[in-house]
Amino acid sequence: MDSDSKAEAIKRAKVLMVGAGGIGCELLKTLALSGFQEVHIIDMDTIEVSNLNRQFLFRQSHVGQSKAKVARDAVLKFVPQIKITPYHANVKDPDFNVEFFKQFNVVLNGLDNLDARRHVNRLCLAAEVPLVESGTTGFLGQVTVHIKGRTECYECQPKPTPKTYPVCTITSTPSKFIHCVVWAKDLLFAKLFGDKNQENDLFVPSNNASDSVKPTDNIIERGSDEDPEQYSRKIYDYVFGYNIQAALANEETWKNRSQPKPTFLRDVLPEKDILHNGILESNCLTDDLSLSVMPFLGMSNPQEVWNLAENSRVFLKALQLFLEKREKDIGNLTFDKDDQLAVEFVTAAANIRASSFGIPLHSLFDAKGIAGNIVHAVATTNAIIAGLIVIEAIKVLQADFQNCRMTYCLEHPSRKMLLMPVEPYEANKSCYVCSETPLLLVVNTRTSTLRDVVEKIIKNKLGMNLPMVMQGTTLIYEVGDDLEEDAVANYALNLDKILADLPAPVTSGTILTVEDFRQELKCHLNIKHRDDFDEEKEPDGMVLLGWTDRAISNGQSTSTDHQVAVGSTESEGIKVATEVSGMKRELNNSKTPQDVEDDNDEDDDLVLLDNHSETNKKQRLH
């Protein structure tokens, strides 16, 4: 009987879940209720309060504990006979190698970042285990199935990589609020409170800097007789006043742009405000992360948009509070969205800068979302997606591959459908991950170093964690625990060498082979030399070009060898969506929170593929 064989397949299955968050909780619950008997679940995160609106297996009392472990305990209460093995670990750990993956009949992803997804995709390909991928953001969601040899792999279609901005936009010519946030977080906050040894572009000398206003890092150093209030006022005037004045001196920049207004404290806050030396009462909060300026200033609504004066007060007080109450943190802080004082500081700083540049101000709530790369999320979408995942998983287990499909959960119905099934796509024959097509790397081989290529391309774009680089039979670089000392030294030397000066010189026409042993991924890079790169459009100083657009492979003509780039629309150095025979390939370039750099969010992100377009006729499987 059909249902018996289905029940059998479910009973015998060994399933791996990666992620025990929004999708994970719903998924584990549904798997357990559906009769699955053995589930392994990997999640490196611990539970936070903001998870509780949807990760319903967790309670307030669980905050701080391992998601994987607590999820398991919760499910055992209503399905006591299921065997769940939790791993409080990073799926990229060496323990989770190809052998580990091989023991499973299917892998179900409930991840929140592209990096981990690509890693799992490669391991599933290497282990030849089907993968069901998924993602949600707000009311949108999707489920896709990836079976080696039958469908495309997760990376067959380029996914938008986290959006980054050209340095000059951040340091000199912001035009959107998000540029101000990035400035406030990655430059100002980092400069004031972060690692002093880190490179920081906060004080970028303008091209024709007048000698009288020289940017100097000494401003940041606090004199022994400088009290926090004096210091904070000094910093304010420097970064919002003098720095902008200096930038204005460079007329070229402002030829076609509206000029920013330098903002000095004396023009924003009345004297008595500034001179007010409120003795900071110690908050009864002992928790650094809850230390907050807002109550001091009578503010309670994070949704309120503060005016310039209010932002300025917040800025000054927050900076003072850091100095007075959290001195020990200064020098090793990174921005944390759950650090209230940091969020207040960054909000205020971003707003004051925005005000200078005529950009609309935003509330703390909005600024926090941007700075923290917060993905909005609700329980219902996750529940729906989890149900769809289990449906596909069951088909996979019965080897019913003919009926596997991708499903999109829409916010607005399309042709009466809120849940839209789509046939899976054939593998992209030119995918560098699941088929071995070479990529093209355009780089200045006479000025770029091996390190540049390893960091910007091999690790960042190709997503390899432990790469090995070879030219023909010569090993130029590798990473590993078992290497000999002199080999390690040799590789270190190579990293700093110019490409053309390597022991096996890398020049136009060279082919580099890069491999990640653990992901069992090998890839060839054809090198092409180019002298110049556009600073704004190609800030990396090199360009990686990938496989041919699907439209081409489906018989459409192409006039040049224009190829679709790996990666997103405006990320560093990567060519934007390509025009092939007049047809633009649409990648996910919407202006939603997804665009913001999305590392290690504790929530599930959505990676929308452009599958709705009828013009991109792709090869369907059946």
Next chain:
Amino acid sequence: MDREELTAQETALYDRQIRVWGVDAQKRLSKASILVSGLNGTSIEFCKNIVLAGVGDLTVMDDRLVTEDTLQANFLIPRDSDAYGGRSLSEVCCESLRDFNPMVRVSAEKGDLSQSEMEFFDKFDAIVVSCCSLNAKVAINEKCRKRAKRIAFYAIECRDACGEIFVDLQNYTYAQKRSDGTVERHLSYPSLEEAISTPWRNLPRKMSKLYFALRVIERFELSEGRTPGKLSSSDFPSILKLRKELCDAQSLNESHVPEKLFERILHAGSKLHPPICAILGGILGQEVIKAISGKGDPLKNFFYFDTADGKGVIEDIS
């Protein structure tokens, strides 16, 4: 609890969803009162979702005792017969639901909603019914429509690997956000009775067949006095007979409602499929949230999902 601003606790807990629907919508949710009559795998998914969303209060009604049978697809009932033995579904589920969100008042109400006093209905902004006979559904829907305050009505049912949601918002006005500005939209929903009285031959050809199949099954359960959802394969011949009768009465060819569909549904009997419960319960959750918050386009007026084709379809039957 009548306060204007959300508390710090609420802001922290609901942060991620406030980023979806905004503070005003969250406030409206926190004042809403929901009733769910009939607890099974599907309606409890809805209960979970609505509690997590942060409604003001949720009342559940289902006097049936917890038994082995009712445990299926139910994640609210701890598998400890000492804990659930001799107690009603509403009592036990209520306890677990409270855990999901301490800020929501969850309570169990005894009795049969179709027999309840009219005044009882007035407490609620939305009523969801499941495991319900056709007559009961219609009666409850009528009562909702007779009250001075509008009470949103929803019916949800899952059979085998498919399911149906019915929505009645009576006369519903809301602000629809479009790329070119905000537009006031006005929707007029038929009652359940009106909707299912629509002549079949007036309905679009390409419509979801599930609609028809479920109407036949509904009638059958009613006329045979059967507990909803407890049919079996042995009923197949009788069902087909009824199908013919109804189709003839509607001047519709009976092949319009495929045999295979009935086969599947009857074969499944009372067995629920958890993934379907999750999907339907999720869609319903979204709908109720939209209606309460006044944000988003509510669906009108039937929703179907079937694993066979994987489509989640809205049908407008009025």
